[in-house]
Amino acid sequence: MKFPSPVSVQWLADLIGARLLGNSIGFVRGINEIHRVEQGDVVFVDHPKYYDTCINSAATTIIINNETDFPEGKTLLVVAEPFNAYLTIVKHFRPYEPLAKSISETATVGEDTVIGPGVVIGNHVSIGKNCIIHPNVTILNHCIIGNNVIIQAGTVIGSDAFYYNSKKTRELWYRKMDSCGRVIIEDNVEIGAGCTVDRGVTHDTIIGCGTKMDNMIHIGHDTVIGKNCLIAAQVGIAGGVEIGNGVTLWGQVGVSKTLRIGDNATVLAQSGVPGSLAANKIYFGTPVEDAVVKKRELVWIKRIPELWKKVMES
Amino acid sequence: MKFPSPVSVQWLADLIGARLLGNSIGFVRGINEIHRVEQGDVVFVDHPKYYDTCINSAATTIIINNETDFPEGKTLLVVAEPFNAYLTIVKHFRPYEPLAKSISETATVGEDTVIGPGVVIGNHVSIGKNCIIHPNVTILNHCIIGNNVIIQAGTVIGSDAFYYNSKKTRELWYRKMDSCGRVIIEDNVEIGAGCTVDRGVTHDTIIGCGTKMDNMIHIGHDTVIGKNCLIAAQVGIAGGVEIGNGVTLWGQVGVSKTLRIGDNATVLAQSGVPGSLAANKIYFGTPVEDAVVKKRELVWIKRIPELWKKVMES
Amino acid sequence: MKFPSPVSVQWLADLIGARLLGNSIGFVRGINEIHRVEQGDVVFVDHPKYYDTCINSAATTIIINNETDFPEGKTLLVVAEPFNAYLTIVKHFRPYEPLAKSISETATVGEDTVIGPGVVIGNHVSIGKNCIIHPNVTILNHCIIGNNVIIQAGTVIGSDAFYYNSKKTRELWYRKMDSCGRVIIEDNVEIGAGCTVDRGVTHDTIIGCGTKMDNMIHIGHDTVIGKNCLIAAQVGIAGGVEIGNGVTLWGQVGVSKTLRIGDNATVLAQSGVPGSLAANKIYFGTPVEDAVVKKRELVWIKRIPELWKKVMES
Numbered sequence: 001m002k003f004p005s006p007v008s009v010q011w012l013a014d015l016i017g018a019r020l021l022g023n024s025i026g027f028v029r030g031i032n033e034i035h036r037v038e039q040g041d042v043v044f045v046d047h048p049k050y051y052d053t054c055i056n057s058a059a060t061t062i063i064i065n066n067e068t069d070f071p072e073g074k075t076l077l078v079v080a081e082p083f084n085a086y087l088t089i090v091k092h093f094r095p096y097e098p099l100a101k102s103i104s105e106t107a108t109v110g111e112d113t114v115i116g117p118g119v120v121i122g123n124h125v126s127i128g129k130n131c132i133i134h135p136n137v138t139i140l141n142h143c144i145i146g147n148n149v150i151i152q153a154g155t156v157i158g159s160d161a162f163y164y165n166s167k168k169t170r171e172l173w174y175r176k177m178d179s180c181g182r183v184i185i186e187d188n189v190e191i192g193a194g195c196t197v198d199r200g201v202t203h204d205t206i207i208g209c210g211t212k213m214d215n216m217i218h219i220g221h222d223t224v225i226g227k228n229c230l231i232a233a234q235v236g237i238a239g240g241v242e243i244g245n246g247v248t249l250w251g252q253v254g255v256s257k258t259l260r261i262g263d264n265a266t267v268l269a270q271s272g273v274p275g276s277l278a279a280n281k282i283y284f285g286t287p288v289e290d291a292v293v294k295k296r297e298l299v300w301i302k303r304i305p306e307l308w309k310k311v312m313e314s
Numbered sequence: 315m316k317f318p319s320p321v322s323v324q325w326l327a328d329l330i331g332a333r334l335l336g337n338s339i340g341f342v343r344g345i346n347e348i349h350r351v352e353q354g355d356v357v358f359v360d361h362p363k364y365y366d367t368c369i370n371s372a373a374t375t376i377i378i379n380n381e382t383d384f385p386e387g388k389t390l391l392v393v394a395e396p397f398n399a400y401l402t403i404v405k406h407f408r409p410y411e412p413l414a415k416s417i418s419e420t421a422t423v424g425e426d427t428v429i430g431p432g433v434v435i436g437n438h439v440s441i442g443k444n445c446i447i448h449p450n451v452t453i454l455n456h457c458i459i460g461n462n463v464i465i466q467a468g469t470v471i472g473s474d475a476f477y478y479n480s481k482k483t484r485e486l487w488y489r490k491m492d493s494c495g496r497v498i499i500e501d502n503v504e505i506g507a508g509c510t511v512d513r514g515v516t517h518d519t520i521i522g523c524g525t526k527m528d529n530m531i532h533i534g535h536d537t538v539i540g541k542n543c544l545i546a547a548q549v550g551i552a553g554g555v556e557i558g559n560g561v562t563l564w565g566q567v568g569v570s571k572t573l574r575i576g577d578n579a580t581v582l583a584q585s586g587v588p589g590s591l592a593a594n595k596i597y598f599g600t601p602v603e604d605a606v607v608k609k610r611e612l613v614w615i616k617r618i619p620e621l622w623k624k625v626m627e628s
Numbered sequence: 629m630k631f632p633s634p635v636s637v638q639w640l641a642d643l644i645g646a647r648l649l650g651n652s653i654g655f656v657r658g659i660n661e662i663h664r665v666e667q668g669d670v671v672f673v674d675h676p677k678y679y680d681t682c683i684n685s686a687a688t689t690i691i692i693n694n695e696t697d698f699p700e701g702k703t704l705l706v707v708a709e710p711f712n713a714y715l716t717i718v719k720h721f722r723p724y725e726p727l728a729k730s731i732s733e734t735a736t737v738g739e740d741t742v743i744g745p746g747v748v749i750g751n752h753v754s755i756g757k758n759c760i761i762h763p764n765v766t767i768l769n770h771c772i773i774g775n776n777v778i779i780q781a782g783t784v785i786g787s788d789a790f791y792y793n794s795k796k797t798r799e800l801w802y803r804k805m806d807s808c809g810r811v812i813i814e815d816n817v818e819i820g821a822g823c824t825v826d827r828g829v830t831h832d833t834i835i836g837c838g839t840k841m842d843n844m845i846h847i848g849h850d851t852v853i854g855k856n857c858l859i860a861a862q863v864g865i866a867g868g869v870e871i872g873n874g875v876t877l878w879g880q881v882g883v884s885k886t887l888r889i890g891d892n893a894t895v896l897a898q899s900g901v902p903g904s905l906a907a908n909k910i911y912f913g914t915p916v917e918d919a920v921v922k923k924r925e926l927v928w929i930k931r932i933p934e935l936w937k938k939v940m941e942s
Binding site for chain 2: 114118190193232298302304
C-alpha cells in the first residue's frame with residue numbers, strides 16, 4: 001500500500017511509538033511485506049531469522065523488535081511488537097470504513113456501465129466504462145475495475161486475505177493481519193458467477209487484461225494473474241502466486257501459495273500445483289507433473305499385476 | 315433459441331447483410347449450435363473443416379463465410395464473419411436487458427411461492443407454484459422454474475456460459491459468444507446454497523424433475539441433467555454434458571464437457587470424469603474407472619515394495 | 629432441537645395421532661436423530677433393523693411403526709409413518725418462517741457490530757458484539773453468532789441440510805427431511821467469502837471458538853468443528869463430522885460424512901478423507917493416508933519402469 005503522500009520517518013516513529021535509529025530525515029511512501037517491498041517502503045520484522053533479509057531489502061525503513069546493525073542511510077524503528085505497529089499503520093492509512101449504503105458516494109462508475117440490483121460497491125472503488133456488474137455482486141473498498149469488464153452474479157471482489165500471524169498461546173492462536181491491499185481488475189476481463197477474489201495484504205491482487213474466468217473460482221491475496229489467461233470453474237489459487245500470460249487452468253485445479261506458473265502453461269483438470277511450473281508445457285496430476293510423463297505413469301501402474309505374475313513365474 | 319415467430323430467410327439475410335444462395339422462400343425458426351441443431355434452425359460455420367457437418371445437419375439455413383456445394387432446398391447465407399452474424403441475431407432476438415429493479419415486471423411468480431429478501435428475478439422469468447426462493451438468490455433473464463422447487467440462499471441461476479471463440483491476435487485473444495439459451499429447472503428440484511447454473515449458449519440448461527443438489531455445485535451451459543439425480547456439494551459439471559436419470563455424483567466430482575453419464579451411474583467423491591460413462595455402474599478415480607478396478611489398483615500399488623524385494627532377492 | 633418447554637407424551641401422541649404404549653405420564657424435551665439423542669428426547673424409527681438401537685438409546689420416547697418390546701419407563705408412540713410424524717413435530721415447533729424483510733425484528737445484534745448492505749438476518753438470529761458481517765451475507769433463521777466474529781461477503785449461514793429419505797417409488801424418489809437444527813458460530817471465528825454452512829438436521833452445526841475459515845468452504849449439517857482450526861479455501865466437509873481442536877485442512881480437501889478427525893491433525897491439499905483420522909498426524913492423498921507413507925508410495929510408483937526392466941533382463 002502506498003500512502004496518499006510520503007510521511008517523514010519521524011512522524012511514523014511517533015505514530016507507532018518507536019525509537020528511531022539511523023537516518024532521521026528520510027520519508028516513507030508506503031508499507032509492504034518483504035517479498036513485495038519497494039524503495040521508499042517501510043517493512044516490519046519480528047523474528048531474528050528474517051532480520052538480515054529485511055534490513056538488506058529495498059525497504060528504506062524497517063520496523064523491528066531489537067536493535068541490530070544496518071546499512072547507512074536506512075532507518076530502524078524499534079518497537080516491542082512490530083506486528084502491532086503494522087496494524088497501527090494500516091488502521092491509520094486504510095481504516096476499515098463500513099458501508100452506509102449499497103453504493104458508496106466515494107465510488108466512481110464509468111459511462112455505459114450497467115450495475116445490477118443487489119450490487120454493493122464499496123468506498124473509493126473505481127469502475128471503468130462499458131462494464132456489466134451483474135446482480136448481487138459485492139465489490140469492496142478500494143478495488144479498481146477497468147473498462148469492458150463483466151462480473152457475473154454473486155461474485156465477491158476484495159474480500160480480506162486469509163492471513164494470520166500464528167501465536168498459539170492459550171488466549172490467542174491466530175492474529176489477523178489486516179489487509180490494506182487492493183484488487184485491480186484490468187480491461188476486458190470477465191469473471192464468472194460465485195467467484196471470490198481476495199484483496200492483497202499489503203500489495204495488490206491483479207487480474208490481467210483479457211483474462212476470462214469461469215464460475216466459483218477463488219483467487220488468493222496478492223496473486224497476480226497475467227493477460228489472456230483462461231481459468232475454468234472451481235479453480236483455487238492461493239496467495240502470492242504469479243501466473244504468466246496465456247496460461248490455461250482447467251476445472252478444479254488447485255494452486256499452492258507463492259509460486260510462479262510460466263507463460264502459456266496449461267494445467268489439466270483437478271491437478272494440484274505445489275511448486276512453480278515452467279512456461280509452454282502441459283501439466284497433470286496431484287502433485288502435478290509433465291502431462292505426458294504422468295499419463296505414462298498411469299499406464300505403468302496398470303502393468304503391476306502383469307509384472308507380479310512374471311516375477312511369480314520366474 | 316427459438317425465435318418468437320419464424321422469420322423468412324430473406325429477412326434474416328437482410329438483418330446480417332448476407333448474400334442468399336439456394337432456397338429463398340424458406341423460414342427460420344431459431345438458431346442453434348451444430349450439436350443442438352433442429353429442423354428449421356439456422357446454424358453458423360466459419361471453418362472449412364466443419365462445412366460438411368453443418369450443411370448436412372438438420373439445419374435448413376447455414377451462415378457461412380464461403381460459397382460451397384449444398385443440398386437442394388437449403389439456404390446458404392454468405393457473410394465475411396459468420397461469428398458476427400451470430401452475435402447480430404442474438405442481439406436482435408434476445409438482447410441483453412439490464413434489470414431496472416430487483417424483481418422484473420415481466421417475471422411471473424406462481425401461487426404460494428415464497429421469495430426471500432435480496433432475491434433478484436430477471437426479465438421474462440417464470441417461477442411456478444409452491445416454491446421457496448431463499449434470500450440473495452439471483453435468477454437471470456428468461457429462466458423457467460417449475461413447481462415445488464427450493465433454491466437455497468446465494469445461488470445464481472442463468473449466468474452466462476464460459477464460452478469464447480479463440481482468436482489469439484495481438485489485439486484480441488477471445489471473443490465472447492453471447493449466450494441466448496435459458497435455464498429450465500423442472501418440478502420438485504432442490505438446489506443448495508451458493509450454486510451456479512449457467513444458461514445455455516443457444517440451447518437450454520435443464521435440471522430434471524426431482525433432482526436434488528447440495529451446496530456450491532457448478533453446472534455448465536447447455537448441460538442436461540436427468541430426473542431424480544443426487545449431486546453432492548462442490549461438484550462441477552462442464553458445458554454440454556448429458557446426465558441420465560437417477561445418477562449420483564458424490565462430493566467434489568468434476569465432469570468434463572460434452573460427455574454422457576448413463577442412468578443410475580454413481581461416481582464416488584473427488585473423481586474426475588473425462589469421457590462418457592455407462593449406466594448402472596460405480597466409478598472412482600481421476601481419471602475415473604470402474605470403482606472395483608480402481609480400488610484393486612490401489613492395492614496393487616501397495617505391493618510394489620514387496621515386488622521390488624522379490625526381484626532383488628531372485 | 630429442544631422444544632421451548634417440555635411437552636407431555638400424551639400431548640405429543642395427540643399431535644402426531646399415535647397410539648401410546650408404556651409410560652403415559654412422561655415428558656419430552658426435544659427431538660433428535662439417533663446418533664445425537666439425549667435423555668428426554670423423542671427419536672423416530674421406521675425400519676426394524678434400527679428398532680433395538682433406538683429403543684435402547686438415551687431417548688425416552690420412541691416413534692415407531694410397529695409394536696415391539698421396550699424397557700420399562702419408556703414410551704412408544706406407534707404410527708403408520710414415523711417420518712411424517714417427524715415432519716409434523718418439526719413443523720409445529722420450528723415452522724418455516726419466511727422473512728418479511730432483510731433484517732428480522734426478532735433478530736438481536738450486539739454492540740459495535742457492523743452489518744453491511746445486502747445482508748439478510750433471519751428470524752430469531754442472535755449476533756454478538758464487535759462482529760463484522762460483510763455485504764450480501766445471509767444468516768438464516770435461529771442461527772447464533774458469538775462475539776468478535778467476522779463473516780465475509782456472500783457467505784450463507786444456516787442453509788438447509790442436504791438430507792433426504794430415499795423412497796424410490798415411481799412418484800417420489802426422495803423425501804426432504806426438514807431441518808430443525810441451528811448453526812452456532814462461537815467467539816473469534818472468521819469465515820471467508822462465499823462459504824456455506826448448513827444448519828443441523830436435528831442438532832446444531834458448530835464452528836468452535838477461534839477457528840479461521842478461508843473462502844468457498846462448505847460445512848455440512850450437524851458437523852462440529854473444534855477450536856482454533858485453520859480451514860483453507862474450497863474445503864468441503866460433509867454432514868455429521870466431528871473435527872477436533874487445532875486441526876488444519878488445506879485447500880480443496882474433501883471430508884466424508886459422520887467421521888472424526890483428531891486434535892491437531894493436518895490434512896494436505898486436495899486430499900480426500902473417507903474415514904476417521906487420528907490426532908497429531910499429517911495426512912495426504914485420496915483416499916488419505918499418513919503423508920510420509922503416501923509420499924513414499926509416489927516414489928515407488930516412479931520405480932515401476934526400472935523394476936520392469938530388471939524383470940525383463942533376469
